[in-house]
Amino acid sequence: MIRLRPVARLCLLILLGGVGLAGAQSCSAPPAESGLSDAEKLYGFSLIWSEARYNFVYFDQVPEFDWDAAFKEYLPRVLQSKSTFEYYRVLQHMFARLEDGHTTVSPSPRLRSRVNVPPVILDDIEGKAVVVAVSSRLVERVPLGSEVLAVEGKDVETILSESLLPYISASTEHHRRQRAIAGDSAAMSGLLLHGAGELITVSLRSPDGSQDEVELKCDAWGRKDIDYVSVIPFTPVFPAVDANLSTRQLPGDVLYVYVNGFPQDAEGSFLKSFEKLKPELRRAQGVILDFRRNTGGHTLLGLEMMGHFIDEEREVLTVRARDHKSSYYAYAQNGGQYADTYGKIDALFDESVLKISPAEEERFLVPVAILIDHRTFSAAEDTLIAVRGLKRFTLVGRTTGGSSGIPLRIALPGGGNAGICSARHEPIEGPGFIGRGISPDVYVEPTIESIAAGRDLVLEEGLRVLTAQIQDK
Secondary structure, three states, X not given: OOOOOHHHHHHHHHHHOOOOOOOOOOOOOOOOOOOOOHXXXXXXXXXXXXXXXXXXOOHHHOOOOOHHHHHHHHHHHHXXXXXXXXXXXXXXXXXXXXXXXXXXXXXXXXXXXXXXXXXXXXXXXXXXXXEEEEEOOOOOOOOOOOEEEEEOOEEHHHHHHHHHHHHOOOOOHHHHHHHHHHOEOOOOEXXXXXXXXXXXXXXXXXXXXXXXXXXXXXXXXXXXXXXXXXXXXXXXXXXXXXXXXXXXXXOOOEEEEEEOOEOOOXXXXXXXXXXXXXXXXXXXXXXXXXXXXXXXXXHHHHHHHHHHHOOOOEEEEEEXXXXXXXXXXXXXXXXXXXXXXXXXXXXXXXXXXEEEOOOOOOOOOOOEEEEEOOOOOOHHHHHHHHHOOOOOEEEXXXXXXXXOOOEEEEEOHHHOEEEEEOOEEEEOOOOXXXXXXXXXXXXXXXXXXXXXXXXXXXXXXXXXXXXHHHHHO
16 A cells, blocks of 8 residues: 655646656666656655655665655656666665665666676775686686776766665665675666676776776676686685684684585575584684675674674664654644654664574684675674674774664565565664664775785784784683
8 A cells, every 4th residue: 555645646646637846867788678657656766765755774774864845855766767777767766765775765676687797896995997807718808906997998987976875775875885886786886787688898007107098798697607816705616514603724823714605594594504614613713704705684694693703792773763652743743742752753663673683503602703895784783793802803994884773675567576674773883884884893905916915914914903803811
């Protein structure tokens, strides 16, 4: 059921009266496809606007953004969109202004299948779009540490500012920029994103200072036969326990564990995979957990895993949500006792507490370094909060993405979907991280020089910290 507020009903009457404003912002698009009807466009737009109005939990983070006024602003753009892709872009632009990494719009799988990227992985290094991984077949032409200067003749900063950043949902600017540079298949965005199978011309500055243009084919997503050369892990490049966990031994009996996410399934695969690590964990004098590419999943899995490294229970987060009582809202409208609560768009009521408990079986009470980066996000951040400030734990790297919560999923016309953050996560102790990120205990930023030299500065520092702690035991 669509619950239109009065301003929405007014705009619907304006629509039926034939009034229109400027069209949606133009953008590069996949091959043209038949669009949606005006009724479908209006339905999807009204639905996600209304659901956000009733369920979004971070309106206080964007006090200058008037959500009622946004309906009037975006309604003409929605109706004037000329394709399904352009329609989704308009919705993405509106949701991006909520500045929340869990409040998103994703085009349909059919549309997403029509775009792709070359086998080149970029990251935001020293404020530049830098190659951090590349197919072994391309590494001579696209060396690690190369800076992307332009794509199809258009300079990087122009592409970012005009075609990418305004459409990307993120809670922090560093996470928004990282997602724009690295690419996001669900959002159909990215610096190197073009039509599937297309050849694109990319201008590069190599680490030696020379500049060149290379032609790259956009066919990497979905392939499993690409052998990547990488300094910073972005997939399990070491012996993998499963798709989310892989390990290797480091000097000084330190065990490195790459933790790609906390996926939930009916079989409990993640925790079963973690069980397989226990023989290695028993031998370890210290553990490095690499969360740099961990974009989340299920918080309770992260807490259960981390319970094997702690020795006392701890309250971690409050989880708060919106509450709806129509009669209270009516009282509030009439200046009643609920005017300061139910009468406000950012009122929050329902609350629960997440705790972390020590594992009942085996625990590994050794020094732990956790490597973090701008991509560390969502449930991974919740898990970090559980051990932030504890004596044996050290966070090393760059500030995290700064977003967590539970997205309410809504199906959209054309096969896409939207997510609206419906749960507010706030730490019991220490500063909040929504809209800020979690700061490391030891800040280490990769450099173009280190990438080109094949050095992982964050991992090196994590190992140095652990080695010192082990020697001091």
